[in-house]
Amino acid sequence: MTQQSASLTPPLRRTPLFERHVAAGARMVEFAGWEMPIQYEGILAEARAVRSSAGIFDVSHMGRFEITGADAAAFLSRVLTREVAGMRNQRARYTLICNQAGGIIDDTIVYRRGVEQFLLVPNAANASEVLGWLVRWREEWGQDVEFNVVTRETALIALQGPNAEAILQPNCAVDLSNFPAFRSVEAPVFGVQAVVGRTGYTGEDGFEMVLPAEAAPDVWNRLADAGATPCGLGARDVLRLEAGLLLHGSDMDATVTPLEAGLDRFVSWDTGEFIGLAAMQQMQGAGLSRVLVGFHLLERGIPRHGNDILDGETVVGSVTSGTHSPTLDMGIGLGYVAMGAPEPGTRLKIDIRGRRVEAEVASIPFYSRRR
Amino acid sequence: MHPEDRRYSREHEWARDEGDGTVLVGITDYAQEHLGDIVFLELPPVGTQLDRNQKFGEVESVKSVSDIFSPVSGEVVAVNDVVVDSPEMVNEDPHGSGWLVRLRPSQPSEMDELMSAADYESMLESLE
Known part of the structure; x- marks a missing residue:
């Protein structure tokens, strides 16, 4: 028996939950330069748990950038394919970052935390490229905007599944029954201050929570004790594909546009001006x-x-x-x-x-x- | 963990002499554990002639595809239809009801060139 493809290349970064994964017997693999759990009990059992009950995922390998400043909203509206200037506080949006040709550099979630405060979550494999892209355009445009990478000092845990709300509610001060999809809030979770968004990558209801790194193992354990099944990236990939969610680096990259990828609904065609819009409009006219x-x-x-x-x-x-x-x-x-x-x-x-x-x-x- | 009543290949297949001129072939517990949830198996039809180390099928888990090689030369005389319909059987019982094919070896002495359970486990330790 010979595996047809395999990869494992050190040195690898570790999330604040690394010790937790190893102690639980998870199988660890390299992913985008990080040592991540691919599975705990098994991909199929974990996928079933998320569809029928709830699962937790360590997605701390994804980037977390705080973006602040007087021009933050105007800046992001020119970099992201969806305008954020009109976005209300405590909202999250799925959006794309494109190059001048309309090619997709990354897909991200942007959270609005205040008038001049945003949080951007790029993919792990693209985080450094995205940061470089942001810095480049800030210099080009001379805007008042600051980037603070908080990937290392925070963790990102996704709680997903039909029982997600029932598991989180007793441990979260916000009324989750009145907290719709793509809402976000800063609130204590298990007594730890967190950014909580009603978002995910599985096709199920659920939450993604940015927490201080040092608090993450305890929150993880308490979510598991409350009935959420620890899940690895293997189940996450199966679930996102069933839900028809694209993976950057596989289903899209800088050589394809949102039009070709079927993501044109995440493009603000009529508002403002952002990088790649002109190329996309041209492509729209010419056909795909x-x-x-x-x-x-x-x-x-x-x-x-x-x-x-x-x-x-x-x-x-x-x-x-x-x-x-x-x-x-x-x-x-x-x-x-x-x-x-x-x-x-x-x-x-x-x-x-x-x-x-x-x-x-x-x-x-x-x-x-x-x- | 790996039974002593059979021989093992470097490619993580096992072969057990059934004492009736046939050999049962499957993949090892280590292999199924390493693959994860098996969801698809492709096995050759009865009558296929296999050389030693010839690819005779594929075992596919949720995350990867692996080729399976024949540990000895011979003719396929039976295929385990149960695992074709229920591939998870290979995860659950790789050394028993999760067997893959039954061969009639053309060179029975090839069995001696395969590893004992102890040698196989030593090899696994060197892989860790």
């Missing part, structure tokens, strides 16, 4: 040569990143993410295709290491929770 589609397999098998996508005998694209969906019990995936904008139900074939497997275009998300 490829678009991201979701698909599921009609036969047994698991699509993987890099597999060819065929329309009949013609290769029309390649898979960017694929997995076995435990919730749907079928192979699912995302990929870019050059064949117009195929409707759900359109037949495709996926070349899985030489075996051509029948598939069809599916609507994204593959899985939606009951509300």
Whole structure:
């Protein structure tokens, strides 16, 4: 038996919860320069726990930048694809950072904490590039805005699943029954001051909490004691793909635009001016040569990143993410295709290491929770 | 942890002489543990002739795909349909009901060239 791909390269960064993961017997792997848990009990069991009850994820490897200053809102409105000047306090937004060609440098969540105070959460693999990008444009525009990287002194814990509110409410002063999606608040959680957002990356209800690093292990333990299942990045990847959420570096990168990635709803077309808008408008007029589609397999098998996508005998694209969906019990995936904008139900074939497997275009998300 | 009634390959397959001219083949407990949740298996049809160390199938977990190699030369005389339908059986009982194929070895002496359980576990320790 030989694994077809593997990677492990030191030296690696560790989150404030590293000791907790190792003590719990999690399998640790390298991810974006960090030593992270890929699984505890098993990816499928963890994914099931999040769909049916609740799970906790250590996502402290993601960046956390405090962005402050008189020009902070104006600055971010020019850097992010969604304007934030009109964003109310205690709100969170999913947004993209694009280059001048409209290519996606990263996808992030921005939290508004005050008139001149924001928190930006970039992906771990892109954090340093994003910081460099922000600094570059601040110098270019000469704006009054400060960046304070708090990744090291904080932790980020995601609590996700239908029982998330029930688990958090007894330990959080805010009335969570009146705290809708993409709301954020600064409030004590288990007695520790935290930024709490009703956000996530699993397709379930839930919260993401930025906490002081030293308090994170205790909060983690107490969430687990309250019934949340510790989950690794393996389950997180399965859950986000079932929910049709893209992963930067796999499903999008600086060579594709929000239009091609199907993320145009996260672009403020009509308000303001931001980097990449002109290129996107031009592309919108000219039409798209490829678009991201979701698909599921009609036969047994698991699509993987890099597999060819065929329309009949013609290769029309390649898979960017694929997995076995435990919730749907079928192979699912995302990929870019050059064949117009195929409707759900359109037949495709996926070349899985030489075996051509029948598939069809599916609507994204593959899985939606009951509300 | 790895039973002594069978032999082991460097690629983490086991082969057990059934005493009836056939050999049962599967993957080791270490292998299933390392792979994580197995969700898909591709195995050869009955009648396939395999050389020693020839790839004869794939075992796919949620996160990775691995090739499986034949520990000895021979003909596939049976395939475990139960694990094809329920791949999690390989995680649950890799050395028992999670076996993969039954071979009729063409070179029975090849079994002697595989590792004992003790040697296999020594090899695993060197991998840690």
